[in-house]
Amino acid sequence: MHIYLDLFLTFAKVGICTFGGGYAMLPILQREVVEGKHWATDEELNDYFAIGQCTPGIIAVNTATFIGCRLKKAPGGIIATLGVVFPSIVIVTVIAACLSNFQDVEAVQHAFAGIRACVCILIVNAVLKLRKSSVIDLPTAILFTLVFVASIVFGLSPALLVVVCGLIGLGLSRFKKAQHGDANAEDTPADGDANAEDTPTDGDAEARR
Amino acid sequence: MIYLQLFIEFFVVGLLSVGGGLATIPFLTDMGQRTGWFTLDQLTNMIAISESTPGPLGVNMASYVGYETAGIFGGAVATVGLISPSILVILIVAAILVKFRDNKHVKAVFYGLRPASMGLIAAAGWSVICLTFFTVTQGAGILPEHIAFSWKCIAVAAAVFFFTHWSKTQKAHPVLWIALSAVAGIVFEM
Numbered sequence A: 001m002h003i004y005l006d007l008f009l010t011f012a013k014v015g016i017c018t019f020g021g022g023y024a025m026l027p028i029l030q031r032e033v034v035e036g037k038h039w040a041t042d043e044e045l046n047d048y049f050a051i052g053q054c055t056p057g058i059i060a061v062n063t064a065t066f067i068g069c070r071l072k073k074a075p076g077g078i079i080a081t082l083g084v085v086f087p088s089i090v091i092v093t094v095i096a097a098c099l100s101n102f103q104d105v106e107a108v109q110h111a112f113a114g115i116r117a118c119v120c121i122l123i124v125n126a127v128l129k130l131r132k133s134s135v136i137d138l139p140t141a142i143l144f145t146l147v148f149v150a151s152i153v154f155g156l157s158p159a160l161l162v163v164v165c166g167l168i169g170l171g172l173s174r175f176k177k178a179q180h181g182d183a184n185a186e187d188t189p190a191d192g193d194a195n196a197e198d199t200p201t202d203g204d205a206e207a208r209r
Numbered sequence B: 001m002i003y004l005q006l007f008i009e010f011f012v013v014g015l016l017s018v019g020g021g022l023a024t025i026p027f028l029t030d031m032g033q034r035t036g037w038f039t040l041d042q043l044t045n046m047i048a049i050s051e052s053t054p055g056p057l058g059v060n061m062a063s064y065v066g067y068e069t070a071g072i073f074g075g076a077v078a079t080v081g082l083i084s085p086s087i088l089v090i091l092i093v094a095a096i097l098v099k100f101r102d103n104k105h106v107k108a109v110f111y112g113l114r115p116a117s118m119g120l121i122a123a124a125g126w127s128v129i130c131l132t133f134f135t136v137t138q139g140a141g142i143l144p145e146h147i148a149f150s151w152k153c154i155a156v157a158a159a160v161f162f163f164t165h166w167s168k169t170q171k172a173h174p175v176l177w178i179a180l181s182a183v184a185g186i187v188f189e190m
Helices: A003-017 A022-036 A042-054 A059-102 A106-134 A138-153 A158-184 A191-208 B002-016 B021-035 B040-051 B057-102 B104-133 B151-165 B174-187
Strands: B134-138 B144-149
Touching (some): A003 A022, A003 A059, A042 A059, A042 B057, A059 B040, A106 B040, A106 B104, A106 B151, A106 B174, A138 A158, A138 B104, A158 B002, A158 B021, A158 B104, B002 B021, B002 B057, B021 B040, B021 B057, B040 B104, B040 B174, B104 B134, B104 B151, B151 B174
Antiparallel strands (some): B134 B144
């Protein structure tokens, strides 16, 4: 089969099998992409997933773009992504079209009242799950509380809060490094700096290759 | 022009929401209030539908909001808007790859981003909870005059919370709980 068609169909299959957030996609990717097509190893898949989580955008889309891109450069990335979203667009459009005809029916309204109660809990559960990786110490706990309050009480824009918190994270690490440097005095003065220099340089080297 | 507006709105969501599809909810709440395309009530229905249909949550939300706002083409435009930043960013990242994740500065930024993202989702969850469980009658001042609890909704939510944490049933698919809650809604006329 043509590789692009294969990419599209495989990721369309992944899209159909995923319910909920991108986290639900990992086991399906393992089955289809690693065991089925041998397009990546388990380790590589974990790396892609980690990068997908910490780059802007939906995790599922990021991961699909990444795998497609590693396989067939930019066109591969685009085709894989279109594959993963294609079933969603079709299915959701059909449901939305049907629903607008039915949403005045009393039973449908009752059903949605029940579903809304359920969704509240699903969101609560998602937040509880996130806590393990997000609120790991006191500063992050404070950030969480501040954002929560700022969002509910003052209705500040999420975009603004995200950007500010990213900068605060950067600032906090600088602050920590400065403290760390003072504590160690002159024993390892260049340590923090050396580490900071290291990584970007390696990244550049990788890019040049 | 509604299509261009949809594209730009969802492009921004795709660019700024870090993490899973739930991370898009606070942005969509904000979008609904600003543009008037949908109410919080409709958004909650959209979340339910997106959770119970195949496909990544964020993509489903974009398709749904786009369709509700501007028809079939609107759904496609919103989805493409949402995924465009991902494609652009990942193509760049893939070129630099491997070391990206271990870069100190990137780690530092995400150290601040993760609790922020969680705070936003929690806040969005809170507004959905308020809408579902309480009916607030606004009084003359800022303080509400009367708060009515929707006991049936609270009971269903408590049951769902129990079953999603009970070790024997916690691995079950969310679609199961959504379907059962829908049945409960019809049976108890919620």
